[in-house]
Amino acid sequence: MKRIxxxxxxxxxxxxxxxxxxxxxxxxxxxxxxLEALQRLPLFKPDLITLDIKMPxxxxxxxxxxxxxxxxQIPIVMCSAYGEYKQDLTTWASDAYVVKCADLTELKNTIxxxxxxx
Amino acid sequence: MSxxxxxxxxxxxxxxxxxxxxxxxxxxxxxxxxITDGFQSDRSLHLRPEAILKDGFxxxxxxxxxxxxxxxxxxFQEEGVLAEERDLLCPAFxxxxxxxxxxxxxIFYIGFSKGRTFSSSEIELLLLLAKEIGATIRNDQLxxxxxxxxxxxxQFSTLWELNKALLTTVHFERIVxxxxxxxxxxxxxxxxxxxxxxxxxxxxxxxxxMAVGPNSAExxxxxxxxxxxxxxxxxxxxxxxxxxxxxxSILNSIVKEIEVPLEHEQCILSRTVxxxxxxxxxxxxxxxxxxxxxCERGCALSSEVGCYVSEHLSRNPKIYxxxxxxxxxxxxxxxxxxxxxxxxxxxxTDEDIRYLTMFSSQAGLAIENALLYxxxxxxxxxxxxxxxxxxxxxxxxxxGELSTSIAHEIRNPLVSIGGFARxxxxxxxxxxxxxxxxxxxxxxxxxxxxxxxHILTYTQxxxxxxxxxxxxxxxxxxxxxxxxxxxxxxxxxxxxxxxQTPAVKGDYYQLKQAFFxxxxxxxxxxxxxxxxxxxIHPYKKNGASFVGVEVEDTGGGIDPxxxxxxxxxxxxxxxxxxxxxxxIIHKVVTSHQGQIEVDNHPGSGATFILTFPAQExxxx
Numbered sequence: 064m065k066r067i068x069x070x071x072x073x074x075x076x077x078x079x080x081x082x083x084x085x086x087x088x089x090x091x092x093x094x095x096x097x098l099e100a101l102q103r104l105p106l107f108k109p110d111l112i113t114l115d116i117k118m119p120x121x122x123x124x125x126x127x128x129x130x131x132x133x134x135x136q137i138p139i140v141m142c143s144a145y146g147e148y149k150q151d152l153t154t155w156a157s158d159a160y161v162v163k164c165a166d167l168t169e170l171k172n173t174i175x176x177x178x179x180x181x
Numbered sequence: 182m183s184x185x186x187x188x189x190x191x192x193x194x195x196x197x198x199x200x201x202x203x204x205x206x207x208x209x210x211x212x213x214x215x216i217t218d219g220f221q222s223d224r225s226l227h228l229r230p231e232a233i234l235k236d237g238f239x240x241x242x243x244x245x246x247x248x249x250x251x252x253x254x255x256x257f258q259e260e261g262v263l264a265e266e267r268d269l270l271c272p273a274f275x276x277x278x279x280x281x282x283x284x285x286x287x288i289f290y291i292g293f294s295k296g297r298t299f300s301s302s303e304i305e306l307l308l309l310l311a312k313e314i315g316a317t318i319r320n321d322q323l324x325x326x327x328x329x330x331x332x333x334x335x336q337f338s339t340l341w342e343l344n345k346a347l348l349t350t351v352h353f354e355r356i357v358x359x360x361x362x363x364x365x366x367x368x369x370x371x372x373x374x375x376x377x378x379x380x381x382x383x384x385x386x387x388x389x390x391m392a393v394g395p396n397s398a399e400x401x402x403x404x405x406x407x408x409x410x411x412x413x414x415x416x417x418x419x420x421x422x423x424x425x426x427x428x429x430s431i432l433n434s435i436v437k438e439i440e441v442p443l444e445h446e447q448c449i450l451s452r453t454v455x456x457x458x459x460x461x462x463x464x465x466x467x468x469x470x471x472x473x474x475x476c477e478r479g480c481a482l483s484s485e486v487g488c489y490v491s492e493h494l495s496r497n498p499k500i501y502x503x504x505x506x507x508x509x510x511x512x513x514x515x516x517x518x519x520x521x522x523x524x525x526x527x528x529x530t531d532e533d534i535r536y537l538t539m540f541s542s543q544a545g546l547a548i549e550n551a552l553l554y555x556x557x558x559x560x561x562x563x564x565x566x567x568x569x570x571x572x573x574x575x576x577x578x579x580x581g582e583l584s585t586s587i588a589h590e591i592r593n594p595l596v597s598i599g600g601f602a603r604x605x606x607x608x609x610x611x612x613x614x615x616x617x618x619x620x621x622x623x624x625x626x627x628x629x630x631x632x633x634x635h636i637l638t639y640t641q642x643x644x645x646x647x648x649x650x651x652x653x654x655x656x657x658x659x660x661x662x663x664x665x666x667x668x669x670x671x672x673x674x675x676x677x678x679x680x681q682t683p684a685v686k687g688d689y690y691q692l693k694q695a696f697f698x699x700x701x702x703x704x705x706x707x708x709x710x711x712x713x714x715x716x717i718h719p720y721k722k723n724g725a726s727f728v729g730v731e732v733e734d735t736g737g738g739i740d741p742x743x744x745x746x747x748x749x750x751x752x753x754x755x756x757x758x759x760x761x762x763x764x765i766i767h768k769v770v771t772s773h774q775g776q777i778e779v780d781n782h783p784g785s786g787a788t789f790i791l792t793f794p795a796q797e798x799x800x801x
Contacts, residue, residue: 073593073597075593075597075601076593076596076597078597079596079597079600079601079604082391082604083600084606115591133733144588144589144590144592144593145585147591150574162634163592163593164594164596164599164630165595165596165598165600165602165603165623165626165627165630166599166600166627167600
């Protein structure tokens with residue numbers, strides 16, 4: 064079973080993503096900011112990370128950099144209400160960029176594609 | 182005494198001729214003939230002052246101011262007679278100096294080939310006649326001086342009137358037109374045509390600015406006869422002419438094309454500017470004395486302007502006279518006035534040039550002032566535009582910042598609301614009545630999300646991804662995005678796409694979005710019935726190539742009240758609309774260095790005209 068770490072500062076989003084992704088058959092853990100995500104990384108060993116950009120403390124972009132210092136292989140999906148970082152981040156270090164939307168179809172499809180489970 | 186002339190009859194005859202309006206040469210000829218006939222002499226002459234040679238016997242007569250009589254009783258002392266004067270010596274002759282206290286008009290001479298004696302009454306009569314001849318000549322001279330003065334007074338009054346007229350305006354075109362007209366109207370300088378060239382300091386060239394004058398001799402005739410019927414002083418005439426002539430003459434357009442670099446030192450226009458002096462030039466291809474050295478382009482003027490002159494300005498280059506006068510601003514030459522008499526061939530005199538120079542120094546200051554004023558106006562206008570643009574930019578920036586942060590803040594809760602509503606919806610049995618509520622939440626959240634993405638498209642400065650595009654293809658793509666519902670009504674679509682449409686540089690997705698907005702607006706305005714015409718065509722403006730995209734609908738046009746606001750964000754007349762459709766089009770078009778215009782016909786329809794600069798040929 065593939066493991067996903069959801070990083071978002073909003074509790075309702077964390078809950079929604081967790082329930083929806085678990086329903087899809089993934090093992091999901093959540094972190095409320097970048098620091099917590101970095102702490103959970105070695106223990107949980109996720110197969111994929113979804114990362115919000117605007118977060119207090121360590122934001123998504125900083126977190127992405129830190130993760131990439133050690134973990135070059137884990138697919139990372141940036142999830143944000145902002146659309147403007149799309150081009151930069153996908154070409155630079157993340158594997159996908161999904162603009163947040165109530166319809167999670169795009170997010171789920173992206174995750175399945177990156178994990179190779181269709 | 183062989184003949185005894187009737188003194189009174191002779192005197193009367195002579196006075197009649199003297200008082201006649203004949204030219205002075207004819208008058209004198211007739212008077213002398215009368216005297217010759219009356220006295221039955223061999224000849225009588227008027228010897229002009231300049232014809233009297235120094236140190237001869239005639240000069241002695243002139244100096245002494247005393248008549249000389251030679252006859253059988255009064256022999257001639259042949260001393261100091263010049264060879265040239267021998268011809269005048271005959272058996273009997275008289276020389277009477279024509280002079281008063283102030284002036285000397287020469288000598289009256291009467292000669293007889295046969296010996297005779299002058300009686301005292303004959304001498305008296307001849308002295309009287311000589312006095313009359315002198316008076317005739319003096320009168321003529323005075324008359325000429327008076328005429329000359331009168332002309333000067335007329336010229337000065339024109340100058341004065343023009344000056345007054347020039348003070349009434351600072352409008353550049355009007356001042357230039359007035360000046361050139363004053364040069365060409367009869368009471369002013371009366372030249373056939375006048376042209377103004379101004380120095381462009383940035384480009385270091387002399388540029389044709391305006392010309393006034395008829396296109397042909399026929400037209401010239403018409404204008405002159407019309408002018409002679411007009412009453413009023415020159416400034417009124419100038420004002421009348423100004424209001425009645427739209428300056429669309431062929432000459433005006435030819436002159437506007439002329440541009441001579443100041444480096445062309447051979448050119449008369451450049452020389453007039455550089456040397457700051459007038460040139461009075463007469464060209465004749467036959468008369469050797471007027472032919473100038475040929476310039477490289479082979480015209481007879483040693484100048485570039487000669488090429489223009491002989492090719493364009495003159496239809497008969499065999500004889501062509503023109504003059505150039507520098508136009509002085511404050512301490513420098515700001516332009517050149519070129520005048521000619523192409524149609525009536527009147528010669529241009531040095532007097533004309535002097536007067537024109539005086540005239541141009543007045544006009545020069547007025548024109549310079551007008552130029553400064555025009556520059557001021559232009560700068561003012563630019564500043565105003567820049568200010569409006571900045572205010573708009575600032576508004577947009579503020580709006581952008583605000584809406585971006587709002588959009589972000591709203592998006593997160595929306596994801597939760599919409600996401601959980603979906604989960605709820607899935608858990609409800611298909612026949613549950615609550616299903617209606619969850620569906621509504623899902624749908625409404627979707628709508629709000631759409632609005633947000635619209636706002637973000639408008640406010641975010643998305644990087645333009647520039648490619649070479651065919652706007653016809655972009656338009657076809659946009660048309661294919663129009664929903665079935667809109668397309669399947671009673672709307673007739675007429676596409677006119679020119680084969681010669683050049684390519685344009687731009688962002689495919691942005692342009693597609695803009696065209697889509699434009700076309701769907703047009704469809705919606707027609708409510709299922711009407712005609713939608715889309716035209717794409719190339720066109721040229723000021724030598725540059727553009728592509729025009731026109732979308733014309735029959736949807737009743739735009740309310741004139743609303744017209745000023747249609748490009749303002751969030752302005753809408755439709756329900757359930759955000760009002761960002763046209764602002765997005767506007768933003769996309771301007772970011773592509775294009776322009777958008779609306780041709781609005783309230784009650785019938787509207788045409789949106791978009792223009793984009795075409796990609797230059799060499800870039801392809």
